[in-house]
Amino acid sequence: MDDLLILGFRFFGHEVPGARLERARYIDGDKLGPVLRSMWRRGDGLVAIDVLEGDSADDAEQALQQVLRDVQSPLVVRTETADLGDTAYAAPGGGGVYFARANLVMIVRDAGDAASVLDAARAGRCHPRSAESTCPTRVRSTSTSPTRSSVLFG
Amino acid sequence: MSVQLEAVAFNHDNSAATGDALTIRRNATQDVTVPEWRRGLSVTPEDSPAAYAKAAVAGNTLTIKVQLSRTGPAPSTIEVRALDADAYPSPGPGGCLGFIVWLLRLLVRALVGNPLGEVAARSITFPASGTTGLESFTLTGVRLDSVGAGVRTTRWRWQYRQASSDAWTDFATTSHRIYVLLDIPTAPWVQTPGSSQVPWTDVLDRACIWASLATSRNEAAEKVTRAVYDLGPSVVEYDCPGGGASHYSLGSFDCTAFVERLNGGVGNGRYVNCSDCATIASTFANVLGCDLWQSRMESGFALNELLAIGSGTWQTACGWGSFNYHEVAWLGGCTQNDPVWDACLQVDGDADPTTAPHTPMLPVNLVFGAIGAGLYRDRLCTPAGRPNCNPAPATRARRLVV
Numbered sequence: 001m002d003d004l005l006i007l008g009f010r011f012f013g014h015e016v017p018g019a020r021l022e023r024a025r026y027i028d029g030d031k032l033g034p035v036l037r038s039m040w041r042r043g044d045g046l047v048a049i050d051v052l053e054g055d056s057a058d059d060a061e062q063a064l065q066q067v068l069r070d071v072q073s074p075l076v077v078r079t080e081t082a083d084l085g086d087t088a089y090a091a092p093g094g095g096g097v098y099f100a101r102a103n104l105v106m107i108v109r110d111a112g113d114a115a116s117v118l119d120a121a122r123a124g125r126c127h128p129r130s131a132e133s134t135c136p137t138r139v140r141s142t143s144t145s146p147t148r149s150s151v152l153f154g
Numbered sequence: 155m156s157v158q159l160e161a162v163a164f165n166h167d168n169s170a171a172t173g174d175a176l177t178i179r180r181n182a183t184q185d186v187t188v189p190e191w192r193r194g195l196s197v198t199p200e201d202s203p204a205a206y207a208k209a210a211v212a213g214n215t216l217t218i219k220v221q222l223s224r225t226g227p228a229p230s231t232i233e234v235r236a237l238d239a240d241a242y243p244s245p246g247p248g249g250c251l252g253f254i255v256w257l258l259r260l261l262v263r264a265l266v267g268n269p270l271g272e273v274a275a276r277s278i279t280f281p282a283s284g285t286t287g288l289e290s291f292t293l294t295g296v297r298l299d300s301v302g303a304g305v306r307t308t309r310w311r312w313q314y315r316q317a318s319s320d321a322w323t324d325f326a327t328t329s330h331r332i333y334v335l336l337d338i339p340t341a342p343w344v345q346t347p348g349s350s351q352v353p354w355t356d357v358l359d360r361a362c363i364w365a366s367l368a369t370s371r372n373e374a375a376e377k378v379t380r381a382v383y384d385l386g387p388s389v390v391e392y393d394c395p396g397g398g399a400s401h402y403s404l405g406s407f408d409c410t411a412f413v414e415r416l417n418g419g420v421g422n423g424r425y426v427n428c429s430d431c432a433t434i435a436s437t438f439a440n441v442l443g444c445d446l447w448q449s450r451m452e453s454g455f456a457l458n459e460l461l462a463i464g465s466g467t468w469q470t471a472c473g474w475g476s477f478n479y480h481e482v483a484w485l486g487g488c489t490q491n492d493p494v495w496d497a498c499l500q501v502d503g504d505a506d507p508t509t510a511p512h513t514p515m516l517p518v519n520l521v522f523g524a525i526g527a528g529l530y531r532d533r534l535c536t537p538a539g540r541p542n543c544n545p546a547p548a549t550r551a552r553r554l555v556v
Contacts, residue, residue: 022420028556029405037408039420046423048401072427072477073400074454095395107404110395111423 009036009051016040016120019047026152032063045114052105060100061087067107084121097119097121157314159326161189162222163288164204170349171338173214174202177345180332181356182410182556189221189288191328194307198329199307203355205333206269207443208298210239216270216296219288222278230280233318236273236310238295245426265367268308269334271295298334302367303442304373305359306332333358337443342407344553351516351555353441361438371444375495376518378439379483382431382497383463383516389415391464392498393425394472398458401425403448405525406555429481430500433553436483439495440552446495449488449550450481451522451531456539458507460512461500468512471499476539479546482517488547490522494530501533508536 013021019042029035029052033112036051052067054060064087069089076098079090085099085106095110097117108121165174165188166253171177179185180203191202222234237518240263248255309329313322333355344351366379368374386392393399401422402408408422412434415421426434429448436446456476459468464481471477483495496517501507503515523529523553525540 017231027406027408027410028554030554032405035405036421037411039422046420048423067404069479070400070404070427071396072479073472073474074476074478075474076399091395091397091399093395096393096397096399098399106463107399107403109393109399109423109425111401111420111425114395132164 005056006053006102006104009040009053009104010081011049011082016042016047018042019120020044032066039111040120042114043118046111047114047117047120048107048109048111048118050107050109052107054103054105056103057086057100060103064089064100065097067105071098072095081118090108090118094118138147155227155232155314156225157234157325158193158223158225158313159328160193160223160285161288162188162191162202162221162328162330163189163219164330165289166189166217167221168345171207171210173211173217174259175206176338177352177359178203178205178337179350179352180353181354181413182350186355188392189219189326196328197315199309199331200355202328202330203333203356203358205335205353206298207335207338208303209337209443211296212299217290217291218273218294220273220291221286221288222280223285225284228486229484230313231277232280232316233275233293234273234312234314235322236291236312236328237291238268238272239309239311239329240268240307266304267296267307269301269306270308270330271297272530273310273312279368301334302361303336303365303367304334304367306334307361308332309461331355333362336368336371340440340445342437343441354409354413355556357409357438357441357555360413360416361441364438365442368442369374371439371442372519374442375435375439375444375446375483377421378442378444378517379435379495379497379518380437382438383500385416386462386506387466390424390426390430392462392472393427394462396425396478397426397472398427398471400429402430403553405553406556407433407437409437409555418535426463426498428479428496428498428521430475431496432481432483434493435497436552437479437555439483441525445486446483447488447550447552448481449484450479450496450546451543452479452546452549453542454478455535455543456482458502458534458536459510459512460502460534461512468502468510480534480543481549484522484545484550484551488550489545490524490531492545493519493521495519496530499534501530507533 019040022039024038040047088099096152314324365377366372411421457470486492500514502512504513
């Protein structure tokens with residue numbers, strides 16, 4: 001599990017290869033808290049990426065389980081694809097991927113003719129130590145810095 | 155003398171909706187300002203919307219408030235009224251064709267015409283400034299009790315005269331979009347001014363058409379449920395690719411995105427699941443005065459073959475064989491004795507729902523039922539799945555609209 005706390009996550013529009021950011025906005029997710037909802041156009045397909053920001057990795061894990069309660073198929077199961085996140089679940093065929101990474105929950109779904117969204121899910125995860133990462137505005141290591149104000153990456 | 159109509163207020167009493175219009179807004183971000191009609195700003199009926207709850211106003215006198223101004227020297231007191239601008243009292247000349255046109259006008263009037271009648275005449279005294287405050291006027295000939303749910307247009311011809319012996323003089327024509335609801339909207343909708351949960355005209359525009367002419371809550375709920383199901387496959391379809399995930403109802407109801415989708419935009423995409431359908435159906439029905447919940451049955455139960463929204467193939471929900479859970483619009487306590495409205499799927503309505511051939515039946519006002527009762531549960535689930543498919547009334551909710 002990453003020792004990371006990612007604050008103020010947002011999209012800049014180039015995170016998903018070959019896709020154009022159509023819209024990103026926060027909505028009130030009620031008990032889930034604010035949800036960053038984004039729609040991406042890739043060719044004729046649409047990919048939806050929702051991001052929930054928890055206070056901790058444990059918080060994110062609980063939120064992920066809450067999200068999965070709204071999935072009807074019994075075939076959406078935990079996947080061992082290690083490059084997605086700390087905990088990841090995927091629909092058969094790759095039309096929906098649900099994972100937690102640090103304190104974030106990411107929900108990546110085919111929203112229309114997108115086929116597999118696995119690549120979009122991989123693109124959406126955060127690489128705080130990578131020069132190419134742009135998604136989090138503030139990231140810190142929770143193992144070395146107990147204060148929320150610490151900023152290691154921005 | 156010149157008289158001008160400055161403003162007309164329909165929702166002039168925020169504390170009640172028994173003698174005036176309901177509190178409404180356009181959508182999550184835009185209010186409906188009161189007075190709803192303002193000179194120079196309101197041109198089309200959509201510019202001046204008002205909603206009335208039939209049950210709340212039944213038997214009561216309806217009033218509006220009107221602001222007037224005058225210019226030039228004149229008596230300070232005049233009499234003012236407004237007539238139905240679309241009234242066609244007789245066929246008139248024109249022979250057979252004229253009669254047919256008159257009949258068609260009557261039909262259109264019956265379906266979408268003015269439900270508010272006319273504005274009764276009263277005397278108005280202008281102050282020295284020449285502009286009145288918002289003066290109360292009584293409506294006469296109101297037809298709200300005799301029309302069903304719907305969206306209608308009221309057009310008024312405003313007239314004044316200085317003395318009772320004078321002829322009436324036209325001085326304005328106004329048009330208004332009038333939503334006729336069966337009762338005061340129920341949760342998540344509220345009547346708290348300023349709240350984002352005040353009924354949206356973006357939702358009323360659809361709900362009133364979907365439930366057009368409905369005269370009871372059950373009928374309105376059925377019409378809305380059928381309309382939602384019929385959005386497939388052109389607007390939405392069941393989320394087989396994503397495993398049946400919520401696209402519009404995760405936490406709250408992303409009604410803004412759904413309305414965008416209805417209007418031809420992207421919204422949150424084409425896929426929906428049962429929670430989305432239950433939320434859409436109940437929220438759109440409740441804005442008309444229905445009283446439905448979104449509630450689940452749980453958990454992990456094998457399915458009969460069904461027709462999911464947007465699908466033309468009888469299968470066990472994308473071929474999965476079972477559901478982790480299912481969610482529907484549900485009445486009352488959301489128990490096995492209460493009826494459900496399922497906008498997400500059609501079940502087999504014949505004597506044996508477990509095998510083909512299938513007779514499609516959209517579950518509307520169908521009691522969930524005990525095992526073996528031949529009701530909703532038996533039609534949705536296989537005999538082996540039925541014991542695992544139980545109402546979960548603790549999950550009942552009415553998601554906030556955002």
